[in-house]
Amino acid sequence: MRKTGLINLFIIFSEEIIVFDSCNSNRGLFKVNIMILGPAGSGKSLLTKSFSDYLREEGYNVKVINLDPGCISLPYDCDYDIRSKFTIEEIMRKEGLGPNGALLKAMEKLSKMNIPSFNADFTLIDAPGQLEVFIFHKAGPKIAGKLKNSIGVFIIDATIGVKDLPAAYLYSLATRYRLGIEMINVINKVDLLEEGEAEKVKAYLINPASQAKKIKPKGMLSDIYIPLSELLQKVVPAQRVPLLSAKYKIGFSELLDMLYEVKCACGDLT
């Protein structure tokens, strides 16, 4: 049963049918691309699987795209898989390249291709495993630019710990800056944290400057931790941060709410 589906309006523009769902509640989300981004191993593929399952259980029409040409297996069935065009292994073999050279080549190829656009409420896009190659290569912004109406979900691995959060946060900022898309930061793998630790992580991300003073970092870190946290406070928009577990499907309704809020641009994300 769709969570908020009270009224559906069908509006026909030329060949396209646009469905506005429950227009009385700001939940008219339609045809949104969700790019699942994050460092290697942060849980992009598992989140793609479990969040797409969750959305389907909520009654949404969901499609899934895999843009990672380097993976061997995936935990979900996809509607479009870049590996049907090329894989890292193939490029390495055919072009005599090492893994990183093949990755660069793959990103170039990807930037020249058309990525399908589905008529679905949500299209989840599992980004390449080596995020740094994707975002720092010129292909990354090109690929993101092809995807209309997209929102990034940037995964921070909960196990990084509060002291190292500024580094993860900077990575998310760099990704947002390079790809030029709206971004929601999420913390994944909260099931692995001790009680109380998840709340500390969340408090830092919402209010880095004041939390940094409580953490009292030592050594070289102390010189940069507080100024860096103050800078983050200035440049990162105040936003609440869903605590997720892709493994146990925790925090998904908060993430869904935030996606709606970003899309309708009228929500308050704090």
Ligand SMILES: Nc1nc2c(ncn2[C@@H]2O[C@H](COP(=O)(O)OP(=O)(O)OP(=O)(O)O)[C@@H](O)[C@H]2O)c(=O)[nH]1
């Ligand atoms: N405990 C726990 N493990 C998780 C969670 N999410 C992902 N994992 C595990 O983390 C590992 C990496 O998950 P993936 O989904 O492959 O991560 P990824 O970001 O797609 O990895 P690459 O594509 O290789 O960069 C796997 O062993 C997952 O089972 C979570 O919420 N909790």
Ligand SMILES: [Mg+2]
């Ligand atoms: Mg993956």
